[in-house]
Amino acid sequence: MIKVIILLVILSFTSVKSNSADWVNTSGNSTQVGDVLELVSDFSTTARSEIELDVIPGNTYTLYGKIKNSVDGLKTYIGVNNGTENIERYRDKTSSRDIAPIQFIAQGNTIIVYGSLWKQQGEGFGSISEVTLGQPILTLQASGDTGGTGGTGNCEGTYTLCDDFDNASVDTSKWYILRKQWGGNNANGGVVEDNVSVSDGNLNLVGLGDYYNGSVKGINKDGSIRADGKKTGGGIATKDYLGSGIYEVRMKALPNFGAVSTIWTFHYQAFYPNDQEYIDNNGTGTYWASNHEIDIEIPGRPAAAHGNFSFDYLLANVWQGERESEYDVNYINSGDNADGLFHDYKFIWHTGGNGETPRVEFYRDGQYLFTEIDYVPTKKGRLWLAVWFANGWAGDANFDSDVMVVDYFRFTAFNEPNDNDEAEHFPCDGLIGCE
Numbered sequence: 001m002i003k004v005i006i007l008l009v010i011l012s013f014t015s016v017k018s019n020s021a022d023w024v025n026t027s028g029n030s031t032q033v034g035d036v037l038e039l040v041s042d043f044s045t046t047a048r049s050e051i052e053l054d055v056i057p058g059n060t061y062t063l064y065g066k067i068k069n070s071v072d073g074l075k076t077y078i079g080v081n082n083g084t085e086n087i088e089r090y091r092d093k094t095s096s097r098d099i100a101p102i103q104f105i106a107q108g109n110t111i112i113v114y115g116s117l118w119k120q121q122g123e124g125f126g127s128i129s130e131v132t133l134g135q136p137i138l139t140l141q142a143s144g145d146t147g148g149t150g151g152t153g154n155c156e157g158t159y160t161l162c163d164d165f166d167n168a169s170v171d172t173s174k175w176y177i178l179r180k181q182w183g184g185n186n187a188n189g190g191v192v193e194d195n196v197s198v199s200d201g202n203l204n205l206v207g208l209g210d211y212y213n214g215s216v217k218g219i220n221k222d223g224s225i226r227a228d229g230k231k232t233g234g235g236i237a238t239k240d241y242l243g244s245g246i247y248e249v250r251m252k253a254l255p256n257f258g259a260v261s262t263i264w265t266f267h268y269q270a271f272y273p274n275d276q277e278y279i280d281n282n283g284t285g286t287y288w289a290s291n292h293e294i295d296i297e298i299p300g301r302p303a304a305a306h307g308n309f310s311f312d313y314l315l316a317n318v319w320q321g322e323r324e325s326e327y328d329v330n331y332i333n334s335g336d337n338a339d340g341l342f343h344d345y346k347f348i349w350h351t352g353g354n355g356e357t358p359r360v361e362f363y364r365d366g367q368y369l370f371t372e373i374d375y376v377p378t379k380k381g382r383l384w385l386a387v388w389f390a391n392g393w394a395g396d397a398n399f400d401s402d403v404m405v406v407d408y409f410r411f412t413a414f415n416e417p418n419d420n421d422e423a424e425h426f427p428c429d430g431l432i433g434c435e
Contacts, residue, residue, distance in 0.1 A: 023049045026114075043120060050081075050114035053133065055106040062199045063102040063113065065131040067091035069124060074117065076126025080104060081112035087214075090400055091126075097255055097340060098130075100206045100403035103197050154250070154408040161240060161411040165203040170196060170236060172433065178235040178386060180430025181221045188231035188389035189218015193432060195234030195387075203406040205234045207259035207387040209399035231397055233259060235386025237431060241267070242411055243380040243419035244351040248344065250407040253298040254387050255338035257309055258397025261404040262388065263345055264295040267381035269425045281321070291326075292377035293319035294360055296345050298337045299394055304329070309395040311338035316347075316362040320375045328375050334364045342407055351378045353417030379420040385409065 028047040055061060065078045072093055079088025082104050089099040104111075113133065117126045155162035163174055170177060181190030194216045195206040208216060208229045217225050218232035226232075242265065253261035269290040271277040278288045300313030314334045319327040337343060344365050352358040358376040362369040387404040389397060428434035 023051050025049045046116055046119045048114060048116035050112050052110050052112055054109060055111050057106050057108055060103065060105050061111075061133055062197070063099075063104075063131070063133050065089075065099050066097065066129045067099060067126065068097070069094055069126040071122065071124040074121050074124050074126050076128060077114075077116045077118075078102075078128050078131065079114050079116075081114065083107040083111070092399075095255075095340075097402065098252075098405070100401045101197070101199060101204050103199070155410065158412070159410050160245065160413040161238065161242070162409065164201060164408045165198050165406065166201045167198060169198050170203070173239070175236040175238060176431035176434055178237060178384075178430055179219065179223075179432050181219050181223075183389065184391045186220045187391040188233075189226050189229055190220070191233045191235045191386055191388055191430075192216065192219060193234070195232065196236060201407070203236070203385070205236075205254075205261075205385065205387045205404040205406070206401055207233045207254050207256070207389070207397075207404065208401050209256060209258060209397035211398065211400040214401075231258070231389035233387040233389060235384060235388065237266075237382045237384040240382070241380040241421070242383055242413065243421070244349050244414040244416040246346065246348050246410075246412040246414075247294075247383065248346045248408075248410040249296075249385065250342050250344050251385075252340065252342055252403075252405040253311070253337045254402045254404040255311065255340070256397065256399040256402050257299060257395025258389055258399070259387050259402070259404075260390050260394050261298045261337075262295060262384070262386055263347075264293055264297075264384050265349070265377070265381040266384055267292040267377070267379040267422075267424055269422070289322045290379070291319050291322050292379040292381060293317070293327075294347060294349060294377060295319075296347065296362065297394075300331055300334075301393075302331055302333070304331070306393045312336055314364070316360075316370055316372065318360055318372045318375045318377060320377060326375060328372060330362075330370055330372065332362065332369050334369060342405075349377075350414065351376070351416045351418035351420070356414075356416060358418065378418050379422055381424075383409070383411065 026048050028045050063080055067076050069076055075090045075092045077088050077090040079086050080102055084107055087102050087104055091097055115128045154164045163171060177193045177196050178191045179193055197204045210230050212229050216229035218229050249263050270287045272287050281288050295317040297315040299309050299311045300315045301309050314332050316330040316332050346363040348361040350356045350359050360372045360376055385406055
């Protein structure tokens with residue numbers, strides 16, 4: 001007999017009432033010692049246990065937890081049966097990771113939370129820990145600065161724009177939610193609103209990998225709906241256009257290859273052969289693009305070649321246009337960006353004037369990384385936060401779903417003389433509610 005053990009540690013369930021203090025074994029053999037549940041299964045039987053919880057119909061809940069396995073390749077699941085459907089997450093790696101939060105609207109008076117490890121897998125065990133069902137997010141009020149787990153003190157001070165994500169939903173006075181596809185030849189499902197949520201003082205941007213088979217659907221470049229949700233992410237963008245200043249984001253990157261956790265400014269214009277800007281910039285082809293942009297992208301790699309992808313690296317980029325002579329990509333060894341911890345990412349953008357030279361300085365956790373002095377943008381842009389799927393330059397998306405978690409965003413403006421406030425040509429492209 002091949003014995004497979006799952007350990008489920010239930011730390012707390014808030015704002016719901018458990019019908020029983022004990023987990024109920026539904027297949028295989030199980031024992032519970034204190035708050036640890038052990039499920040044992042042979043090769044022909046799936047290990048599964050569950051607990052029934054009281055909920056309030058119509059309220060929105062979010063389930064959290066961590067999953068890991070003793071060997072790579074095993075699939076350990078946590079899920080919710082909401083009466084009409086199962087919503088679940090799994091992990092097949094040995095490292096412990098937070099699941100992408102499971103958000104749902106209660107359909108009845110009870111739900112079933114379950115953990116399982118499928119039959120017909122190799123020998124080993126999986127574990128699920130820190131399983132919590134947060135209080136209804138429609139009435140959630142976070143309190144206290146807990147350093148990346150729902151703090152409200154991160155916006156204390158003088159900031160031009162700051163969001164601690166401590167509301168019940170995305171603050172639409174500050175942000176647009178994205179519904180857009182980019183990355184070339186419809187190579188991914190874009191970013192959609194279904195993958196954006198706020199809970200417990202954090203912004204959750206979910207990425208759906210190649211193994212995803214759920215109900216969320218991606219979009220194509222023309223906005224048409226795709227057949228599935230594979231390689232589909234989520235994101236937001238500021239309503240305001242921001243220029244020179246200090247940009248700070250505290251976040252956990254999505255810890256799987258294929259998906260890119262990104263912080264960037266963006267301003268875009270397209271000029272055509274009869275336009276003076278096209279002529280002045282030696283435009284070729286049907287148009288010339290003015291693409292003023294600053295990026296931090298995770299994962300990175302040690303060189304330009306599309307290989308050796310690593311979460312120890314990030315990309316620090318600056319753009320003035322789309323041609324190779326108009327942008328610079330920098331490959332920065334920053335330290336592990338997928339260790340399950342929050343990290344502080346910052347860039348300081350000087351457009352120039354008043355004694356300042358144009359440059360962009362990049363930092364992580366307060367440590368200086370790099371200064372870019374070429375192709376420094378000058379045009380004010382929106383600040384975007386998103387997880388999206390690269391076309392071959394961030395590795396393969398060999399996962400189901402995971403999440404980029406943002407604790408806060410802060411911006412302090414310099415208002416330097418070289419800040420350029422030109423209007424974008426497509427200011428509402430992909431921004432829900434923008435007119």
